[in-house]
Amino acid sequence: MVRDARKGALLTMRGNIEHDRTSMNHDTYSDDYIRGILNSVKVIAMVGASPVDARPSYFAFKYLVQRGYDMIPVNPGHVGKTLLGRPFVASLGDIGRPFDMIDIFRSSAHIMPVVDEALTTAPLPKVIWMQLGARDDAAAAKAEAAGIKVVMNRCPKIEYGRLSSEISWMGVNSRTISAKRAPIPTQGMRLSLNRTSLGGAATTAADRAAKNKTESS
Amino acid sequence: MTDRLPGFSTLAVHAGAQPDPTTGARATPIYQTTSFVFNDADHAASLFGLQAFGNIYTRIGNPTNAVLEERVAALEGGTAALVVASGHAAQVVVLQQLLKPGDEFIAARKLYGGSINQFTHAFKSFGWNVVWADTDDIGSFERAVTPHTKAIFTESIANPGGTVTDIEAIAAVARKAGVPLIVDNTLATPYLIRPIDHGADIVVHSLTKFLGGHGNSIGGVIVDAGTFDWSRDNKYPMLSEPRPEYHGIKIHETFGNFAFAIACRVLGLRDLGPALSPFNAFMILTGIETLPLRMQKHCDNAKAVAEYLAGHPAVASVNYAGLEGDKYHSVARKYCPKGAGAVFTFSLKGGFDAGVKLVSNLKLFSHLANVGDTRSLVIHPASTTHSQLDDAAKVKAGAGPDIVRLSIGIEDKEDLIADLEQALA
Numbered sequence: 273m274v275r276d277a278r279k280g281a282l283l284t285m286r287g288n289i290e291h292d293r294t295s296m297n298h299d300t301y302s303d304d305y306i307r308g309i310l311n312s313v314k315v316i317a318m319v320g321a322s323p324v325d326a327r328p329s330y331f332a333f334k335y336l337v338q339r340g341y342d343m344i345p346v347n348p349g350h351v352g353k354t355l356l357g358r359p360f361v362a363s364l365g366d367i368g369r370p371f372d373m374i375d376i377f378r379s380s381a382h383i384m385p386v387v388d389e390a391l392t393t394a395p396l397p398k399v400i401w402m403q404l405g406a407r408d409d410a411a412a413a414k415a416e417a418a419g420i421k422v423v424m425n426r427c428p429k430i431e432y433g434r435l436s437s438e439i440s441w442m443g444v445n446s447r448t449i450s451a452k453r454a455p456i457p458t459q460g461m462r463l464s465l466n467r468t469s470l471g472g473a474a475t476t477a478a479d480r481a482a483k484n485k486t487e488s489s
Numbered sequence: 490m491t492d493r494l495p496g497f498s499t500l501a502v503h504a505g506a507q508p509d510p511t512t513g514a515r516a517t518p519i520y521q522t523t524s525f526v527f528n529d530a531d532h533a534a535s536l537f538g539l540q541a542f543g544n545i546y547t548r549i550g551n552p553t554n555a556v557l558e559e560r561v562a563a564l565e566g567g568t569a570a571l572v573v574a575s576g577h578a579a580q581v582v583v584l585q586q587l588l589k590p591g592d593e594f595i596a597a598r599k600l601y602g603g604s605i606n607q608f609t610h611a612f613k614s615f616g617w618n619v620v621w622a623d624t625d626d627i628g629s630f631e632r633a634v635t636p637h638t639k640a641i642f643t644e645s646i647a648n649p650g651g652t653v654t655d656i657e658a659i660a661a662v663a664r665k666a667g668v669p670l671i672v673d674n675t676l677a678t679p680y681l682i683r684p685i686d687h688g689a690d691i692v693v694h695s696l697t698k699f700l701g702g703h704g705n706s707i708g709g710v711i712v713d714a715g716t717f718d719w720s721r722d723n724k725y726p727m728l729s730e731p732r733p734e735y736h737g738i739k740i741h742e743t744f745g746n747f748a749f750a751i752a753c754r755v756l757g758l759r760d761l762g763p764a765l766s767p768f769n770a771f772m773i774l775t776g777i778e779t780l781p782l783r784m785q786k787h788c789d790n791a792k793a794v795a796e797y798l799a800g801h802p803a804v805a806s807v808n809y810a811g812l813e814g815d816k817y818h819s820v821a822r823k824y825c826p827k828g829a830g831a832v833f834t835f836s837l838k839g840g841f842d843a844g845v846k847l848v849s850n851l852k853l854f855s856h857l858a859n860v861g862d863t864r865s866l867v868i869h870p871a872s873t874t875h876s877q878l879d880d881a882a883k884v885k886a887g888a889g890p891d892i893v894r895l896s897i898g899i900e901d902k903e904d905l906i907a908d909l910e911q912a913l914a
Contacts, residue, residue, distance in 0.1 A: 326736040328743045331540045338541070404745040427745060433542050440505060441542045441550060443558030443754065444569040444747050449495065453508040458528075470495055470504075470563070 296416060298409065298424050303448070303469035306431050309399050309421060310465055313372035314342055316428075317364060317397075319386050320377030321345035323355055328403070329377040330355075332429040336375075339432060340462045344371060364389050373399040375428060376406060383408035387415050396420060403427055436463035497564065497680065498781045505559030506774070519771045520552045539735055539743070539755060549759050553767035557774050561700070561710050562750075564679040564777075565692050568715030569750035571758060572708060572770060576675060576695025577607055578763035579709035580642075583671060583691060585761065586727045586752045587639045590616025594640040595633045597624045597654065598885050599647040602875035604673070605886060608642075627658045634666045639724065640691075641668060645684050645824070646676040648860065649870050649894040650887025651808040651833040653817040653824055660688025667724070669717045675699070676832050676860070680784040681825040690717040691749065698861025699831075702776040702783050706769040711753050715746030728752050783863070783899055788828025790905065791897040797906045798835050803843070803913050808887065809833035831898075832860045834870070836891040844869050844893045850912035853904060860896035865905055868894050 316336060322329045323345075337343050337356055345355040348362040361367055364374065364386075374397050376386050383402055390397055391414070400415045402408070402424040412422040433439030437446045437454070448467035455464075495503070506517050525544040527533035535541035544550055554572045562570035573579050588594060596608055598621045608619040620638075622629040630641060641663045643654050656672060663670035669690035674682060678699045684692050694700060696708035719728035719741040728748055731737035735755065741748040758764060788811070795809035810821035811829035821829040837843040847867075848856050854867040858874055868874065875888035883889055897905065 325538065325540070326731075326738045331743065334535065334540055405742070430745065437507065438542045440559050441544060441552070441555050442569065442747075443550070443555055443562065443571050443750055445504075445559055445562035445567060447563070449500075449503040450507050451503070453513050454510050456510045468495075470500070 296412075296422070298407070298412060298422070301423060301426070303435060305421075306423065306426070307435055307465045307469075309373070309401075309423065310428065310432055310435065313399055315344065315369075315371040316341050316373045316375055317344045317346050317367055317371045318375045318377060319346045319364070321347050321350075321355055321360070322377070323350055323353060328427070332375070332377075332403075332427060335429040335432070364393055367393075370395050371397055373397055373401060375401045375403065377403050378406065380406050380408050384411045384414075387411040390415070390420070391418055399423070401426070401428060404430075432463075432465070435465040435467065435469075437467060438463060500560070500563045501780050502778050504563035505556040517553060517556045517771060517774055519767050520547075521767050522551075523547050539738060539751075547767065548762060548764040549754060551764075551767050551770070553774075554765055554770040557696075557708075557765075557770045557777075558710070560774065560777055561679075561694070561696075562712055564683075564780075565674070565712045566679075566683050566685045566714075567692065567712035567750075569747035570710050570712045571750050571753045572696070572710045572765045573758060574709065574763035574765050575707050576673070576693065576697060576709040577603065578761075579693040579695075579711045580604065580607060580673075582753050582757035582761060582763070583693060583711055584612065584617055584640065585757050586749065587669070587725060588615075588617045591618075591637065592616075592639045593618045593620050593635060593637045594642055595620045595622050595630055595638060596641075597622060597643040597647065597659075599624055599650050599652050599887050600642075600644055601648040601673075601675075602870065602878060602886060602888065605875075605882070606877055624652055624654050624659075627655070627662065630659055630662045631665075634662070634668075638666055638668055640671055641666070642671045642673070644673040644676065645682045646810075646830045646832070647887065648676055648832060649834050649874070649892070651810050651815070651817065651829070652887065653810045653821040653829060655820055656682075656684050656687040656689060656824065663690070664688070667721070676830050677825060678780060678784055680781050681788070681827055681830060685712070685714040685716070687824070690714050696773045697859070699784060699787065700777055700780060700861075701773040702780065702861060702863060703772070704859060704862035704864065706772040708765050708769050708773050709763075711750065713747050713750035713753075715749075717749065719748060727756055732756070784831075785827065786899040787831035787861075787897055790899065790902045791831040791833065791895075792828065793902040794895065794897055794905055794909065795833055795835075798909065801909075801913060803838055805836045805838045805891070807833065807835040809835075832894065832896045834887060834892045834894045836889070837893065840891045841871075844891060847893060847912050851908055852911070853900065853908040854895070860894075862896065863899050865898035865900060866896040870894050 345360045350360040351362050399421045404427045407424040434446045447470045450467040536543050536545050558570040596619050620633045622633045660670045671691045672684035672689040674692050675695045675698050692712040694710045719725045728741040740752045744751045792811045798804045799807045810817035854865045870888035871890045
């Protein structure tokens with residue numbers, strides 16, 4: 273994994289990152305890969321969505337609703353309740369309509385059963401996204417073998433905010449630049465994610481963080 | 490599909506800035522306002538609860554300041570940044586997130602005199618205990634580590650002694666100790682050294698110096714490298730534990746690899762209050778656009794002046810890492826090949842009195858307590874910036890009584906040398 277991280281860094285230095293399904297690098301993702309996902313999915317099932325407003329899943333759910341995604345909260349502990357007006361369902365199988373992406377708010381140890389269940393749904397989702405801190409390479413490989421794109425250890429709220437530069441209000445390095453005048457964001461509006469990227473998701477620091485994580489785990 | 494990586498000069502001009510969505514203004518507007526109107530009650534609640542990106546109140550964040558934050562973060566290769574009222578404020582805010590009363594941090598002894606004072610006296614009253622180590626003896630950092638150590642602090646190029654720090658060696662000590670390495674990169678700027686590339690976890694600056702560069706605005710910045718795992722143990726509860734003031738949010742869990750910058754903003758800046766004026770942010774931003782041009786000229790001029798002084802019969806020694814044969818020359822070649830900065834010291838054979846005479850004879854160099862101005866500056870540290878240290882500490886800090894400090898500007902180097910020539914005559 274460390275060697276993979278270094279490979280990612282070398283690719284970044286060269287200024288080009290190519291992604292193909294056979295050798296997906298999950299230490300770093302190109303902005304185009306993330307942008308492609310966020311621009312194409314419409315319906316997102318969030319597994320582990322919480323009605324508690326201090327939980328990161330609540331933040332992300334609310335933000336993605338505000339940015340126009342059709343969000344479905346999945347959490348067997350809260351069936352009968354709603355999250356921002358959307359009824360909780362117990363499992364992916366209970367959704368009863370097609371969805372494009374699963375956003376998994378569970379720790380790494382609980383990823384595989386969700387992926388297994390996802391693979392029984394029809395049609396299959398296009399994307400399985402695992403939240404910040406969550407990573408299961410075996411589960412990712414299984415999903416990718418079925419033609420599903422995978423993102424691990426990232427937050428869609430942060431990535432959407434970054435690629436639209438909305439997150440810049442918080443002093444965050446969006447790693448994008450643009451000389452274009454952007455529209456003024458309003459409630460429920462999808463923002464343009466097509467800013468110029470500064471060399472993928474990888475910085476030296478990101479590579480080092482991935483390496484530290486690998487060595488300390 | 491490909492992503493292209495723009496160069497440093499492009500980032501210095503563009504990172505963080507975009508045409509204003511409302512007016513189309515191309516230069517970053519100065520949002521000189523205390524507060525920002527909410528869309529509705531839910532929007533207000535979302536912003537206060539840290540659930541939405543946006544502006545509330547300029548003590549916590551401001552759109553002009555945010556451009557400066559992203560720009561410095563991009564130039565340093567960090568995940569996020571926070572601007573504050575001064576470099577000193579940056580140090581207070583950083584350590585407030587890391588230390589509780591009774592905790593310790595290790596600091597390199599060769600530091601800006603103001604930092605030595607702040608660490609020794611002001612922080613002592615908070616119960617934050619500084620333990621000094623010697624940049625020339627990496628073992629002294631290792632030996633200083635105790636179970637109470639929460640951080641290691643060093644300058645990349647030390648003020649005023651011209652010391653260039655082996656950041657990677659100190660980073661290795663920090664890593665082994667499981668604490669973040671904080672690097673003050675003020676005198677180098679990211680144009681010369683990017684400490685994060687060498688293992689720093691947090692970078693701080695006085696923006697007042699070369700980044701702003703024109704001697705017109707005080708400011709500071711904190712850059713989060715995004716590299717430190719704040720939740721590995723219970724050492725950093727500000728980041729890893731639920732925060733009662735935000736309904737039990739855990740900052741690291743929620744904000745991932747820019748959690749430290751967020752903690753500095755929502756726990757540090759919000760409650761301690763050292764906000765940067767948007768006007769200062771605008772001035773500093775404008776300065777940063779020309780950082781690569783200025784910094785190279787500063788360094789080239791400094792090398793020429795240092796070489797001139799090294800050959801002058803009245804000069805006893807010159808401490809500039811850009812000179813061949815200097816103690817720190819090989820470290821400088823590794824860390825800052827483009828130049829060893831523009832602040833250095835020298836001593837005169839005539840000692841203290843000759844130093845005082847030189848300062849009063851100079852006509853082009855301004856006698857004042859700042860560095861990193863377009864103008865060339867001169868000061869006698871022992872009687873000014875480092876005057877509150879005792880004699881032994883002055884020598885250890887590289888500010889002995891016979892030392893004169895120069896900050897070389899971007900004038901024509903021939904004029905600077907001519908001014909020194911007449912003043913030394």
